[in-house]
Amino acid sequence: MTKLRSKHILGISHLSAEEISFILDTAESLKEILDRPIKKVPPLRGRTIISLFFEPSTRTKLSFDLAAKRLSADSISISAKTSSVVKGETLIDTVRNIQAMRPDIIVIRHSMSGVPHLISRYIDASVINAGDGINEHPSQALLDLYTVREHFGHIEGLKVTIVGDIAHSRVAHSDILGFNKMGAEVTVCGPATMIPPYVEELGCKVSLNLKEAVKDSDVVIALRIQKERQGRSLIPSEREYSTVFGISREVMSYLKDTAILMHPGPINRGVEMSSEVVDSERSIILDQVTNGVAIRMALFTLLLADTGEN
Amino acid sequence: MTAPILFKKARVIDPAQGLDSQMDCLLVDGKVASLDKDLEAPQGARVIDLWGKWLVPGLIDIHVHLREPGFEYKETIETGVKAAASGGFTRVCCMPNTSPPNDNEGITRFIIEKAESAGLCKVSPVACITKGQKGEELSEFFDLLKAGAVAFSDDGLPVTNARLMRLALEYSLNFDTVIISHSEELSLSQGGVMNEGIVSTLLGLKGVPKAAEEVAVFRDCTLAELTGARLHIAHVSTKGSVEIIRRAKEKGVRVTCETAPHYFSLTEEVVKGYNTYAKMNPPLRTEEDRCAIIEGLRDGTIDCIATDHAPHEDLVKECEFAQAANGIIGLETALPLALKVLMRNEGFSPKRIVELMSQNPAKVLGLNGGSLKVGDPADITIIDPDCQFTYSREKVLSKSHNSPFLDESFKGRAIMTVVDGKIVFEQKG
Numbered sequence: 001m002t003k004l005r006s007k008h009i010l011g012i013s014h015l016s017a018e019e020i021s022f023i024l025d026t027a028e029s030l031k032e033i034l035d036r037p038i039k040k041v042p043p044l045r046g047r048t049i050i051s052l053f054f055e056p057s058t059r060t061k062l063s064f065d066l067a068a069k070r071l072s073a074d075s076i077s078i079s080a081k082t083s084s085v086v087k088g089e090t091l092i093d094t095v096r097n098i099q100a101m102r103p104d105i106i107v108i109r110h111s112m113s114g115v116p117h118l119i120s121r122y123i124d125a126s127v128i129n130a131g132d133g134i135n136e137h138p139s140q141a142l143l144d145l146y147t148v149r150e151h152f153g154h155i156e157g158l159k160v161t162i163v164g165d166i167a168h169s170r171v172a173h174s175d176i177l178g179f180n181k182m183g184a185e186v187t188v189c190g191p192a193t194m195i196p197p198y199v200e201e202l203g204c205k206v207s208l209n210l211k212e213a214v215k216d217s218d219v220v221i222a223l224r225i226q227k228e229r230q231g232r233s234l235i236p237s238e239r240e241y242s243t244v245f246g247i248s249r250e251v252m253s254y255l256k257d258t259a260i261l262m263h264p265g266p267i268n269r270g271v272e273m274s275s276e277v278v279d280s281e282r283s284i285i286l287d288q289v290t291n292g293v294a295i296r297m298a299l300f301t302l303l304l305a306d307t308g309e310n
Numbered sequence: 311m312t313a314p315i316l317f318k319k320a321r322v323i324d325p326a327q328g329l330d331s332q333m334d335c336l337l338v339d340g341k342v343a344s345l346d347k348d349l350e351a352p353q354g355a356r357v358i359d360l361w362g363k364w365l366v367p368g369l370i371d372i373h374v375h376l377r378e379p380g381f382e383y384k385e386t387i388e389t390g391v392k393a394a395a396s397g398g399f400t401r402v403c404c405m406p407n408t409s410p411p412n413d414n415e416g417i418t419r420f421i422i423e424k425a426e427s428a429g430l431c432k433v434s435p436v437a438c439i440t441k442g443q444k445g446e447e448l449s450e451f452f453d454l455l456k457a458g459a460v461a462f463s464d465d466g467l468p469v470t471n472a473r474l475m476r477l478a479l480e481y482s483l484n485f486d487t488v489i490i491s492h493s494e495e496l497s498l499s500q501g502g503v504m505n506e507g508i509v510s511t512l513l514g515l516k517g518v519p520k521a522a523e524e525v526a527v528f529r530d531c532t533l534a535e536l537t538g539a540r541l542h543i544a545h546v547s548t549k550g551s552v553e554i555i556r557r558a559k560e561k562g563v564r565v566t567c568e569t570a571p572h573y574f575s576l577t578e579e580v581v582k583g584y585n586t587y588a589k590m591n592p593p594l595r596t597e598e599d600r601c602a603i604i605e606g607l608r609d610g611t612i613d614c615i616a617t618d619h620a621p622h623e624d625l626v627k628e629c630e631f632a633q634a635a636n637g638i639i640g641l642e643t644a645l646p647l648a649l650k651v652l653m654r655n656e657g658f659s660p661k662r663i664v665e666l667m668s669q670n671p672a673k674v675l676g677l678n679g680g681s682l683k684v685g686d687p688a689d690i691t692i693i694d695p696d697c698q699f700t701y702s703r704e705k706v707l708s709k710s711h712n713s714p715f716l717d718e719s720f721k722g723r724a725i726m727t728v729v730d731g732k733i734v735f736e737q738k739g
Binding site (some may be wrong): 112114115134 | 506507508510511512513514515516517583584625628629630631632633
């Protein structure tokens with residue numbers, strides 16, 4: 001494989017297993033740049049990457065920005081507060097104006113599902129989905145896959161359990177699709193009010209009992225819990241959630257001895273995971289963050305590789 | 311006074327008289343003057359040969375949005391009736407969610423006058439159940455009926471308070487009128503933008519469970535039984551609703567219902583790709599529901615087809631899915647879809663199509679029309695079942711273009727529409 005089929009990264013649902021492997025391999029070859037004393041290489045010099053964040057983000061925004069700079073691209077981030085959106089401009093007009101300035105890639109995060117797909121129809125630049133509503137967060141799933149592959153040497157055959165608000169998590173959605181495509185066995189677990197209908201269709205099992213769900217797991221991914229979703233309480237309290245679904249040291253004992261613990265961040269310590277578990281040697285949460293930069297470098301490189309260098 | 315018209319050798323289909331045979335039809339002074347074989351043309355009559363064409367009582371659509379007053383940039387009464395006439399409709403009933411809403415005599419009269427001056431198809435306003443569609447106090451049924459309203463509905467803002475719905479049904483008994491319910495339990499549907507199911511999970515869109523419709527349909531049928539009033543359920547979209555209404559009818563509850571062409575033609579699959587032209591309320595459901603809707607149309611549980619013609623400007627459709635407006639236009643595609651899906655694919659007879667689109671809608675709301683008895687107003691639709699055409703954007707007569715059927719090819723459509731003996735639409739070429 002020498003290039004991706006699509007010029008956009010809209011979701012894991014659009015990527016084949018072969019493409020995912022190709023992205024992970026590319027990230028692997030780029031990762032060593034992050035350990036150099038001078039962390040900058042020239043391949044994307046003169047390329048323009050614009051990040052549009054219509055939702056708050058620290059980690060993802062920084063990660064995309066750093067990835068662009070490491071590759072010498074010109075990168076600019078706009079957050080919803082500073083854009084014209086607050087002046088009543090439609091999203092499509094905003095995007096058309098940005099297109100008129102000839103960027104190569106637009107990275108977009110938006111609170112509504114399908115927005116990256118929508119704007120990809122109106123512009124020539126490549127679109128990378130940095131999280132759309134409760135739909136997908138493909139670069140997060142790719143960095144999760146990368147981190148697991150780096151740790152175990154493979155993904156196929158691993159037992160992966162995702163715990164938390166599956167229904168409102170774009171990370172869960174992309175992770176289920178990604179781990180399933182790469183041959184892992186995925187189980188989701190959480191309060192039944194947070195399990196979406198027909199989630200099995202995405203390629204996972206559903207378990208309503210945490211101990212059964214995590215039993216013999218190789219990987220446990222805990223998701224951030226927000227009690228209120230659009231004013232609707234899906235759980236009685238965070239306290240009860242942490243009692244029934246929180247990852248404690250006791251829960252960790254049901255996993256395989258070699259198992260690892262992941263979280264897309266930001267963490268509510270003491271809610272989805274106990275503090276001691278977060279800081280334990282089983283947790284590879286910070287590796288995920290490092291790998292995120294490599295994955296985003298890989299996405300930029302692959303999307304711009306074939307567009308006729310100068 | 312319009313000149314007499316003699317239609318020759320048409321296939322006349324009039325379920326009200328049990329007719330389906332080749333006949334001539336003479337229209338004089340805006341009325342059906344004669345219906346028989348080999349009629350002689352009177353002096354000055356226009357003679358139109360209809361060999362191979364169907365002559366049916368004018369189609370009636372009891373659920374459209376004409377947007378005037380208030381939203382003239384989406385549709386006006388004039389553009390709406392133009393679209394209606396070209397779709398073969400001789401009468402449409404327009405919903406009251408205008409701005410201001412049609413909750414008083416003045417607006418009802420305004421709509422009727424505007425429609426009369428457009429002079430194409432007849433327009434019968436549906437007025438609000440409650441003042442301002444607010445769900446607080448009943449609007450003045452007597453005044454509104456006197457002004458020309460034909461039924462009552464709060465349309466997309468359903469009466470959430472069950473006691474108030476009971477009162478509306480009871481009060482309707484005084485005037486033998488009909489309450490049309492957009493049955494939706496808002497606390498269940500809130501936040502949802504498409505059917506809750508496999509596709510909503512795949513697309514990461516919030517779903518509206520079928521139960522949001524079904525618990526409300528059940529409530530409304532129960533209240534109709536309690537009060538003995540006439541209830542009409544709008545745009546039935548789920549298998550469960552069909553079953554609830556079927557049971558209510560068996561018990562003798564005075565309930566009727568409609569479905570829209572998109573619910574027997576499309577499923578939630580069409581939403582894939584965040585297609586806002588497949589966004590409506592109630593949402594497109596599953597294949598199982600689509601089949602149950604067709605069975606309901608076949609066995610009579612569903613009385614009629616109504617379009618829920620809902621024009622919207624491009625701006626509110628070419629946008630984020632969650633923010634996109636609900637609804638599609640339907641006046642120009644309703645008959646072609648019925649012929650394609652119900653007649654050709656599902657084996658419905660032409661007579662059944664006419665029942666569903668003319669005779670029954672008239673019966674449901676007690677409207678004039680739906681039959682071609684001698685002396686009836688000459689509201690007639692001429693259908694060419696073999697006319698092939700592509701529904702392209704530039705051909706759309708509605709002011710808005712929000713249809714998921716753009717660029718689709720069809721076989722069969724209205725080629726002429728006659729209202730009170732006057733030809734108001736005639737297909738060119």
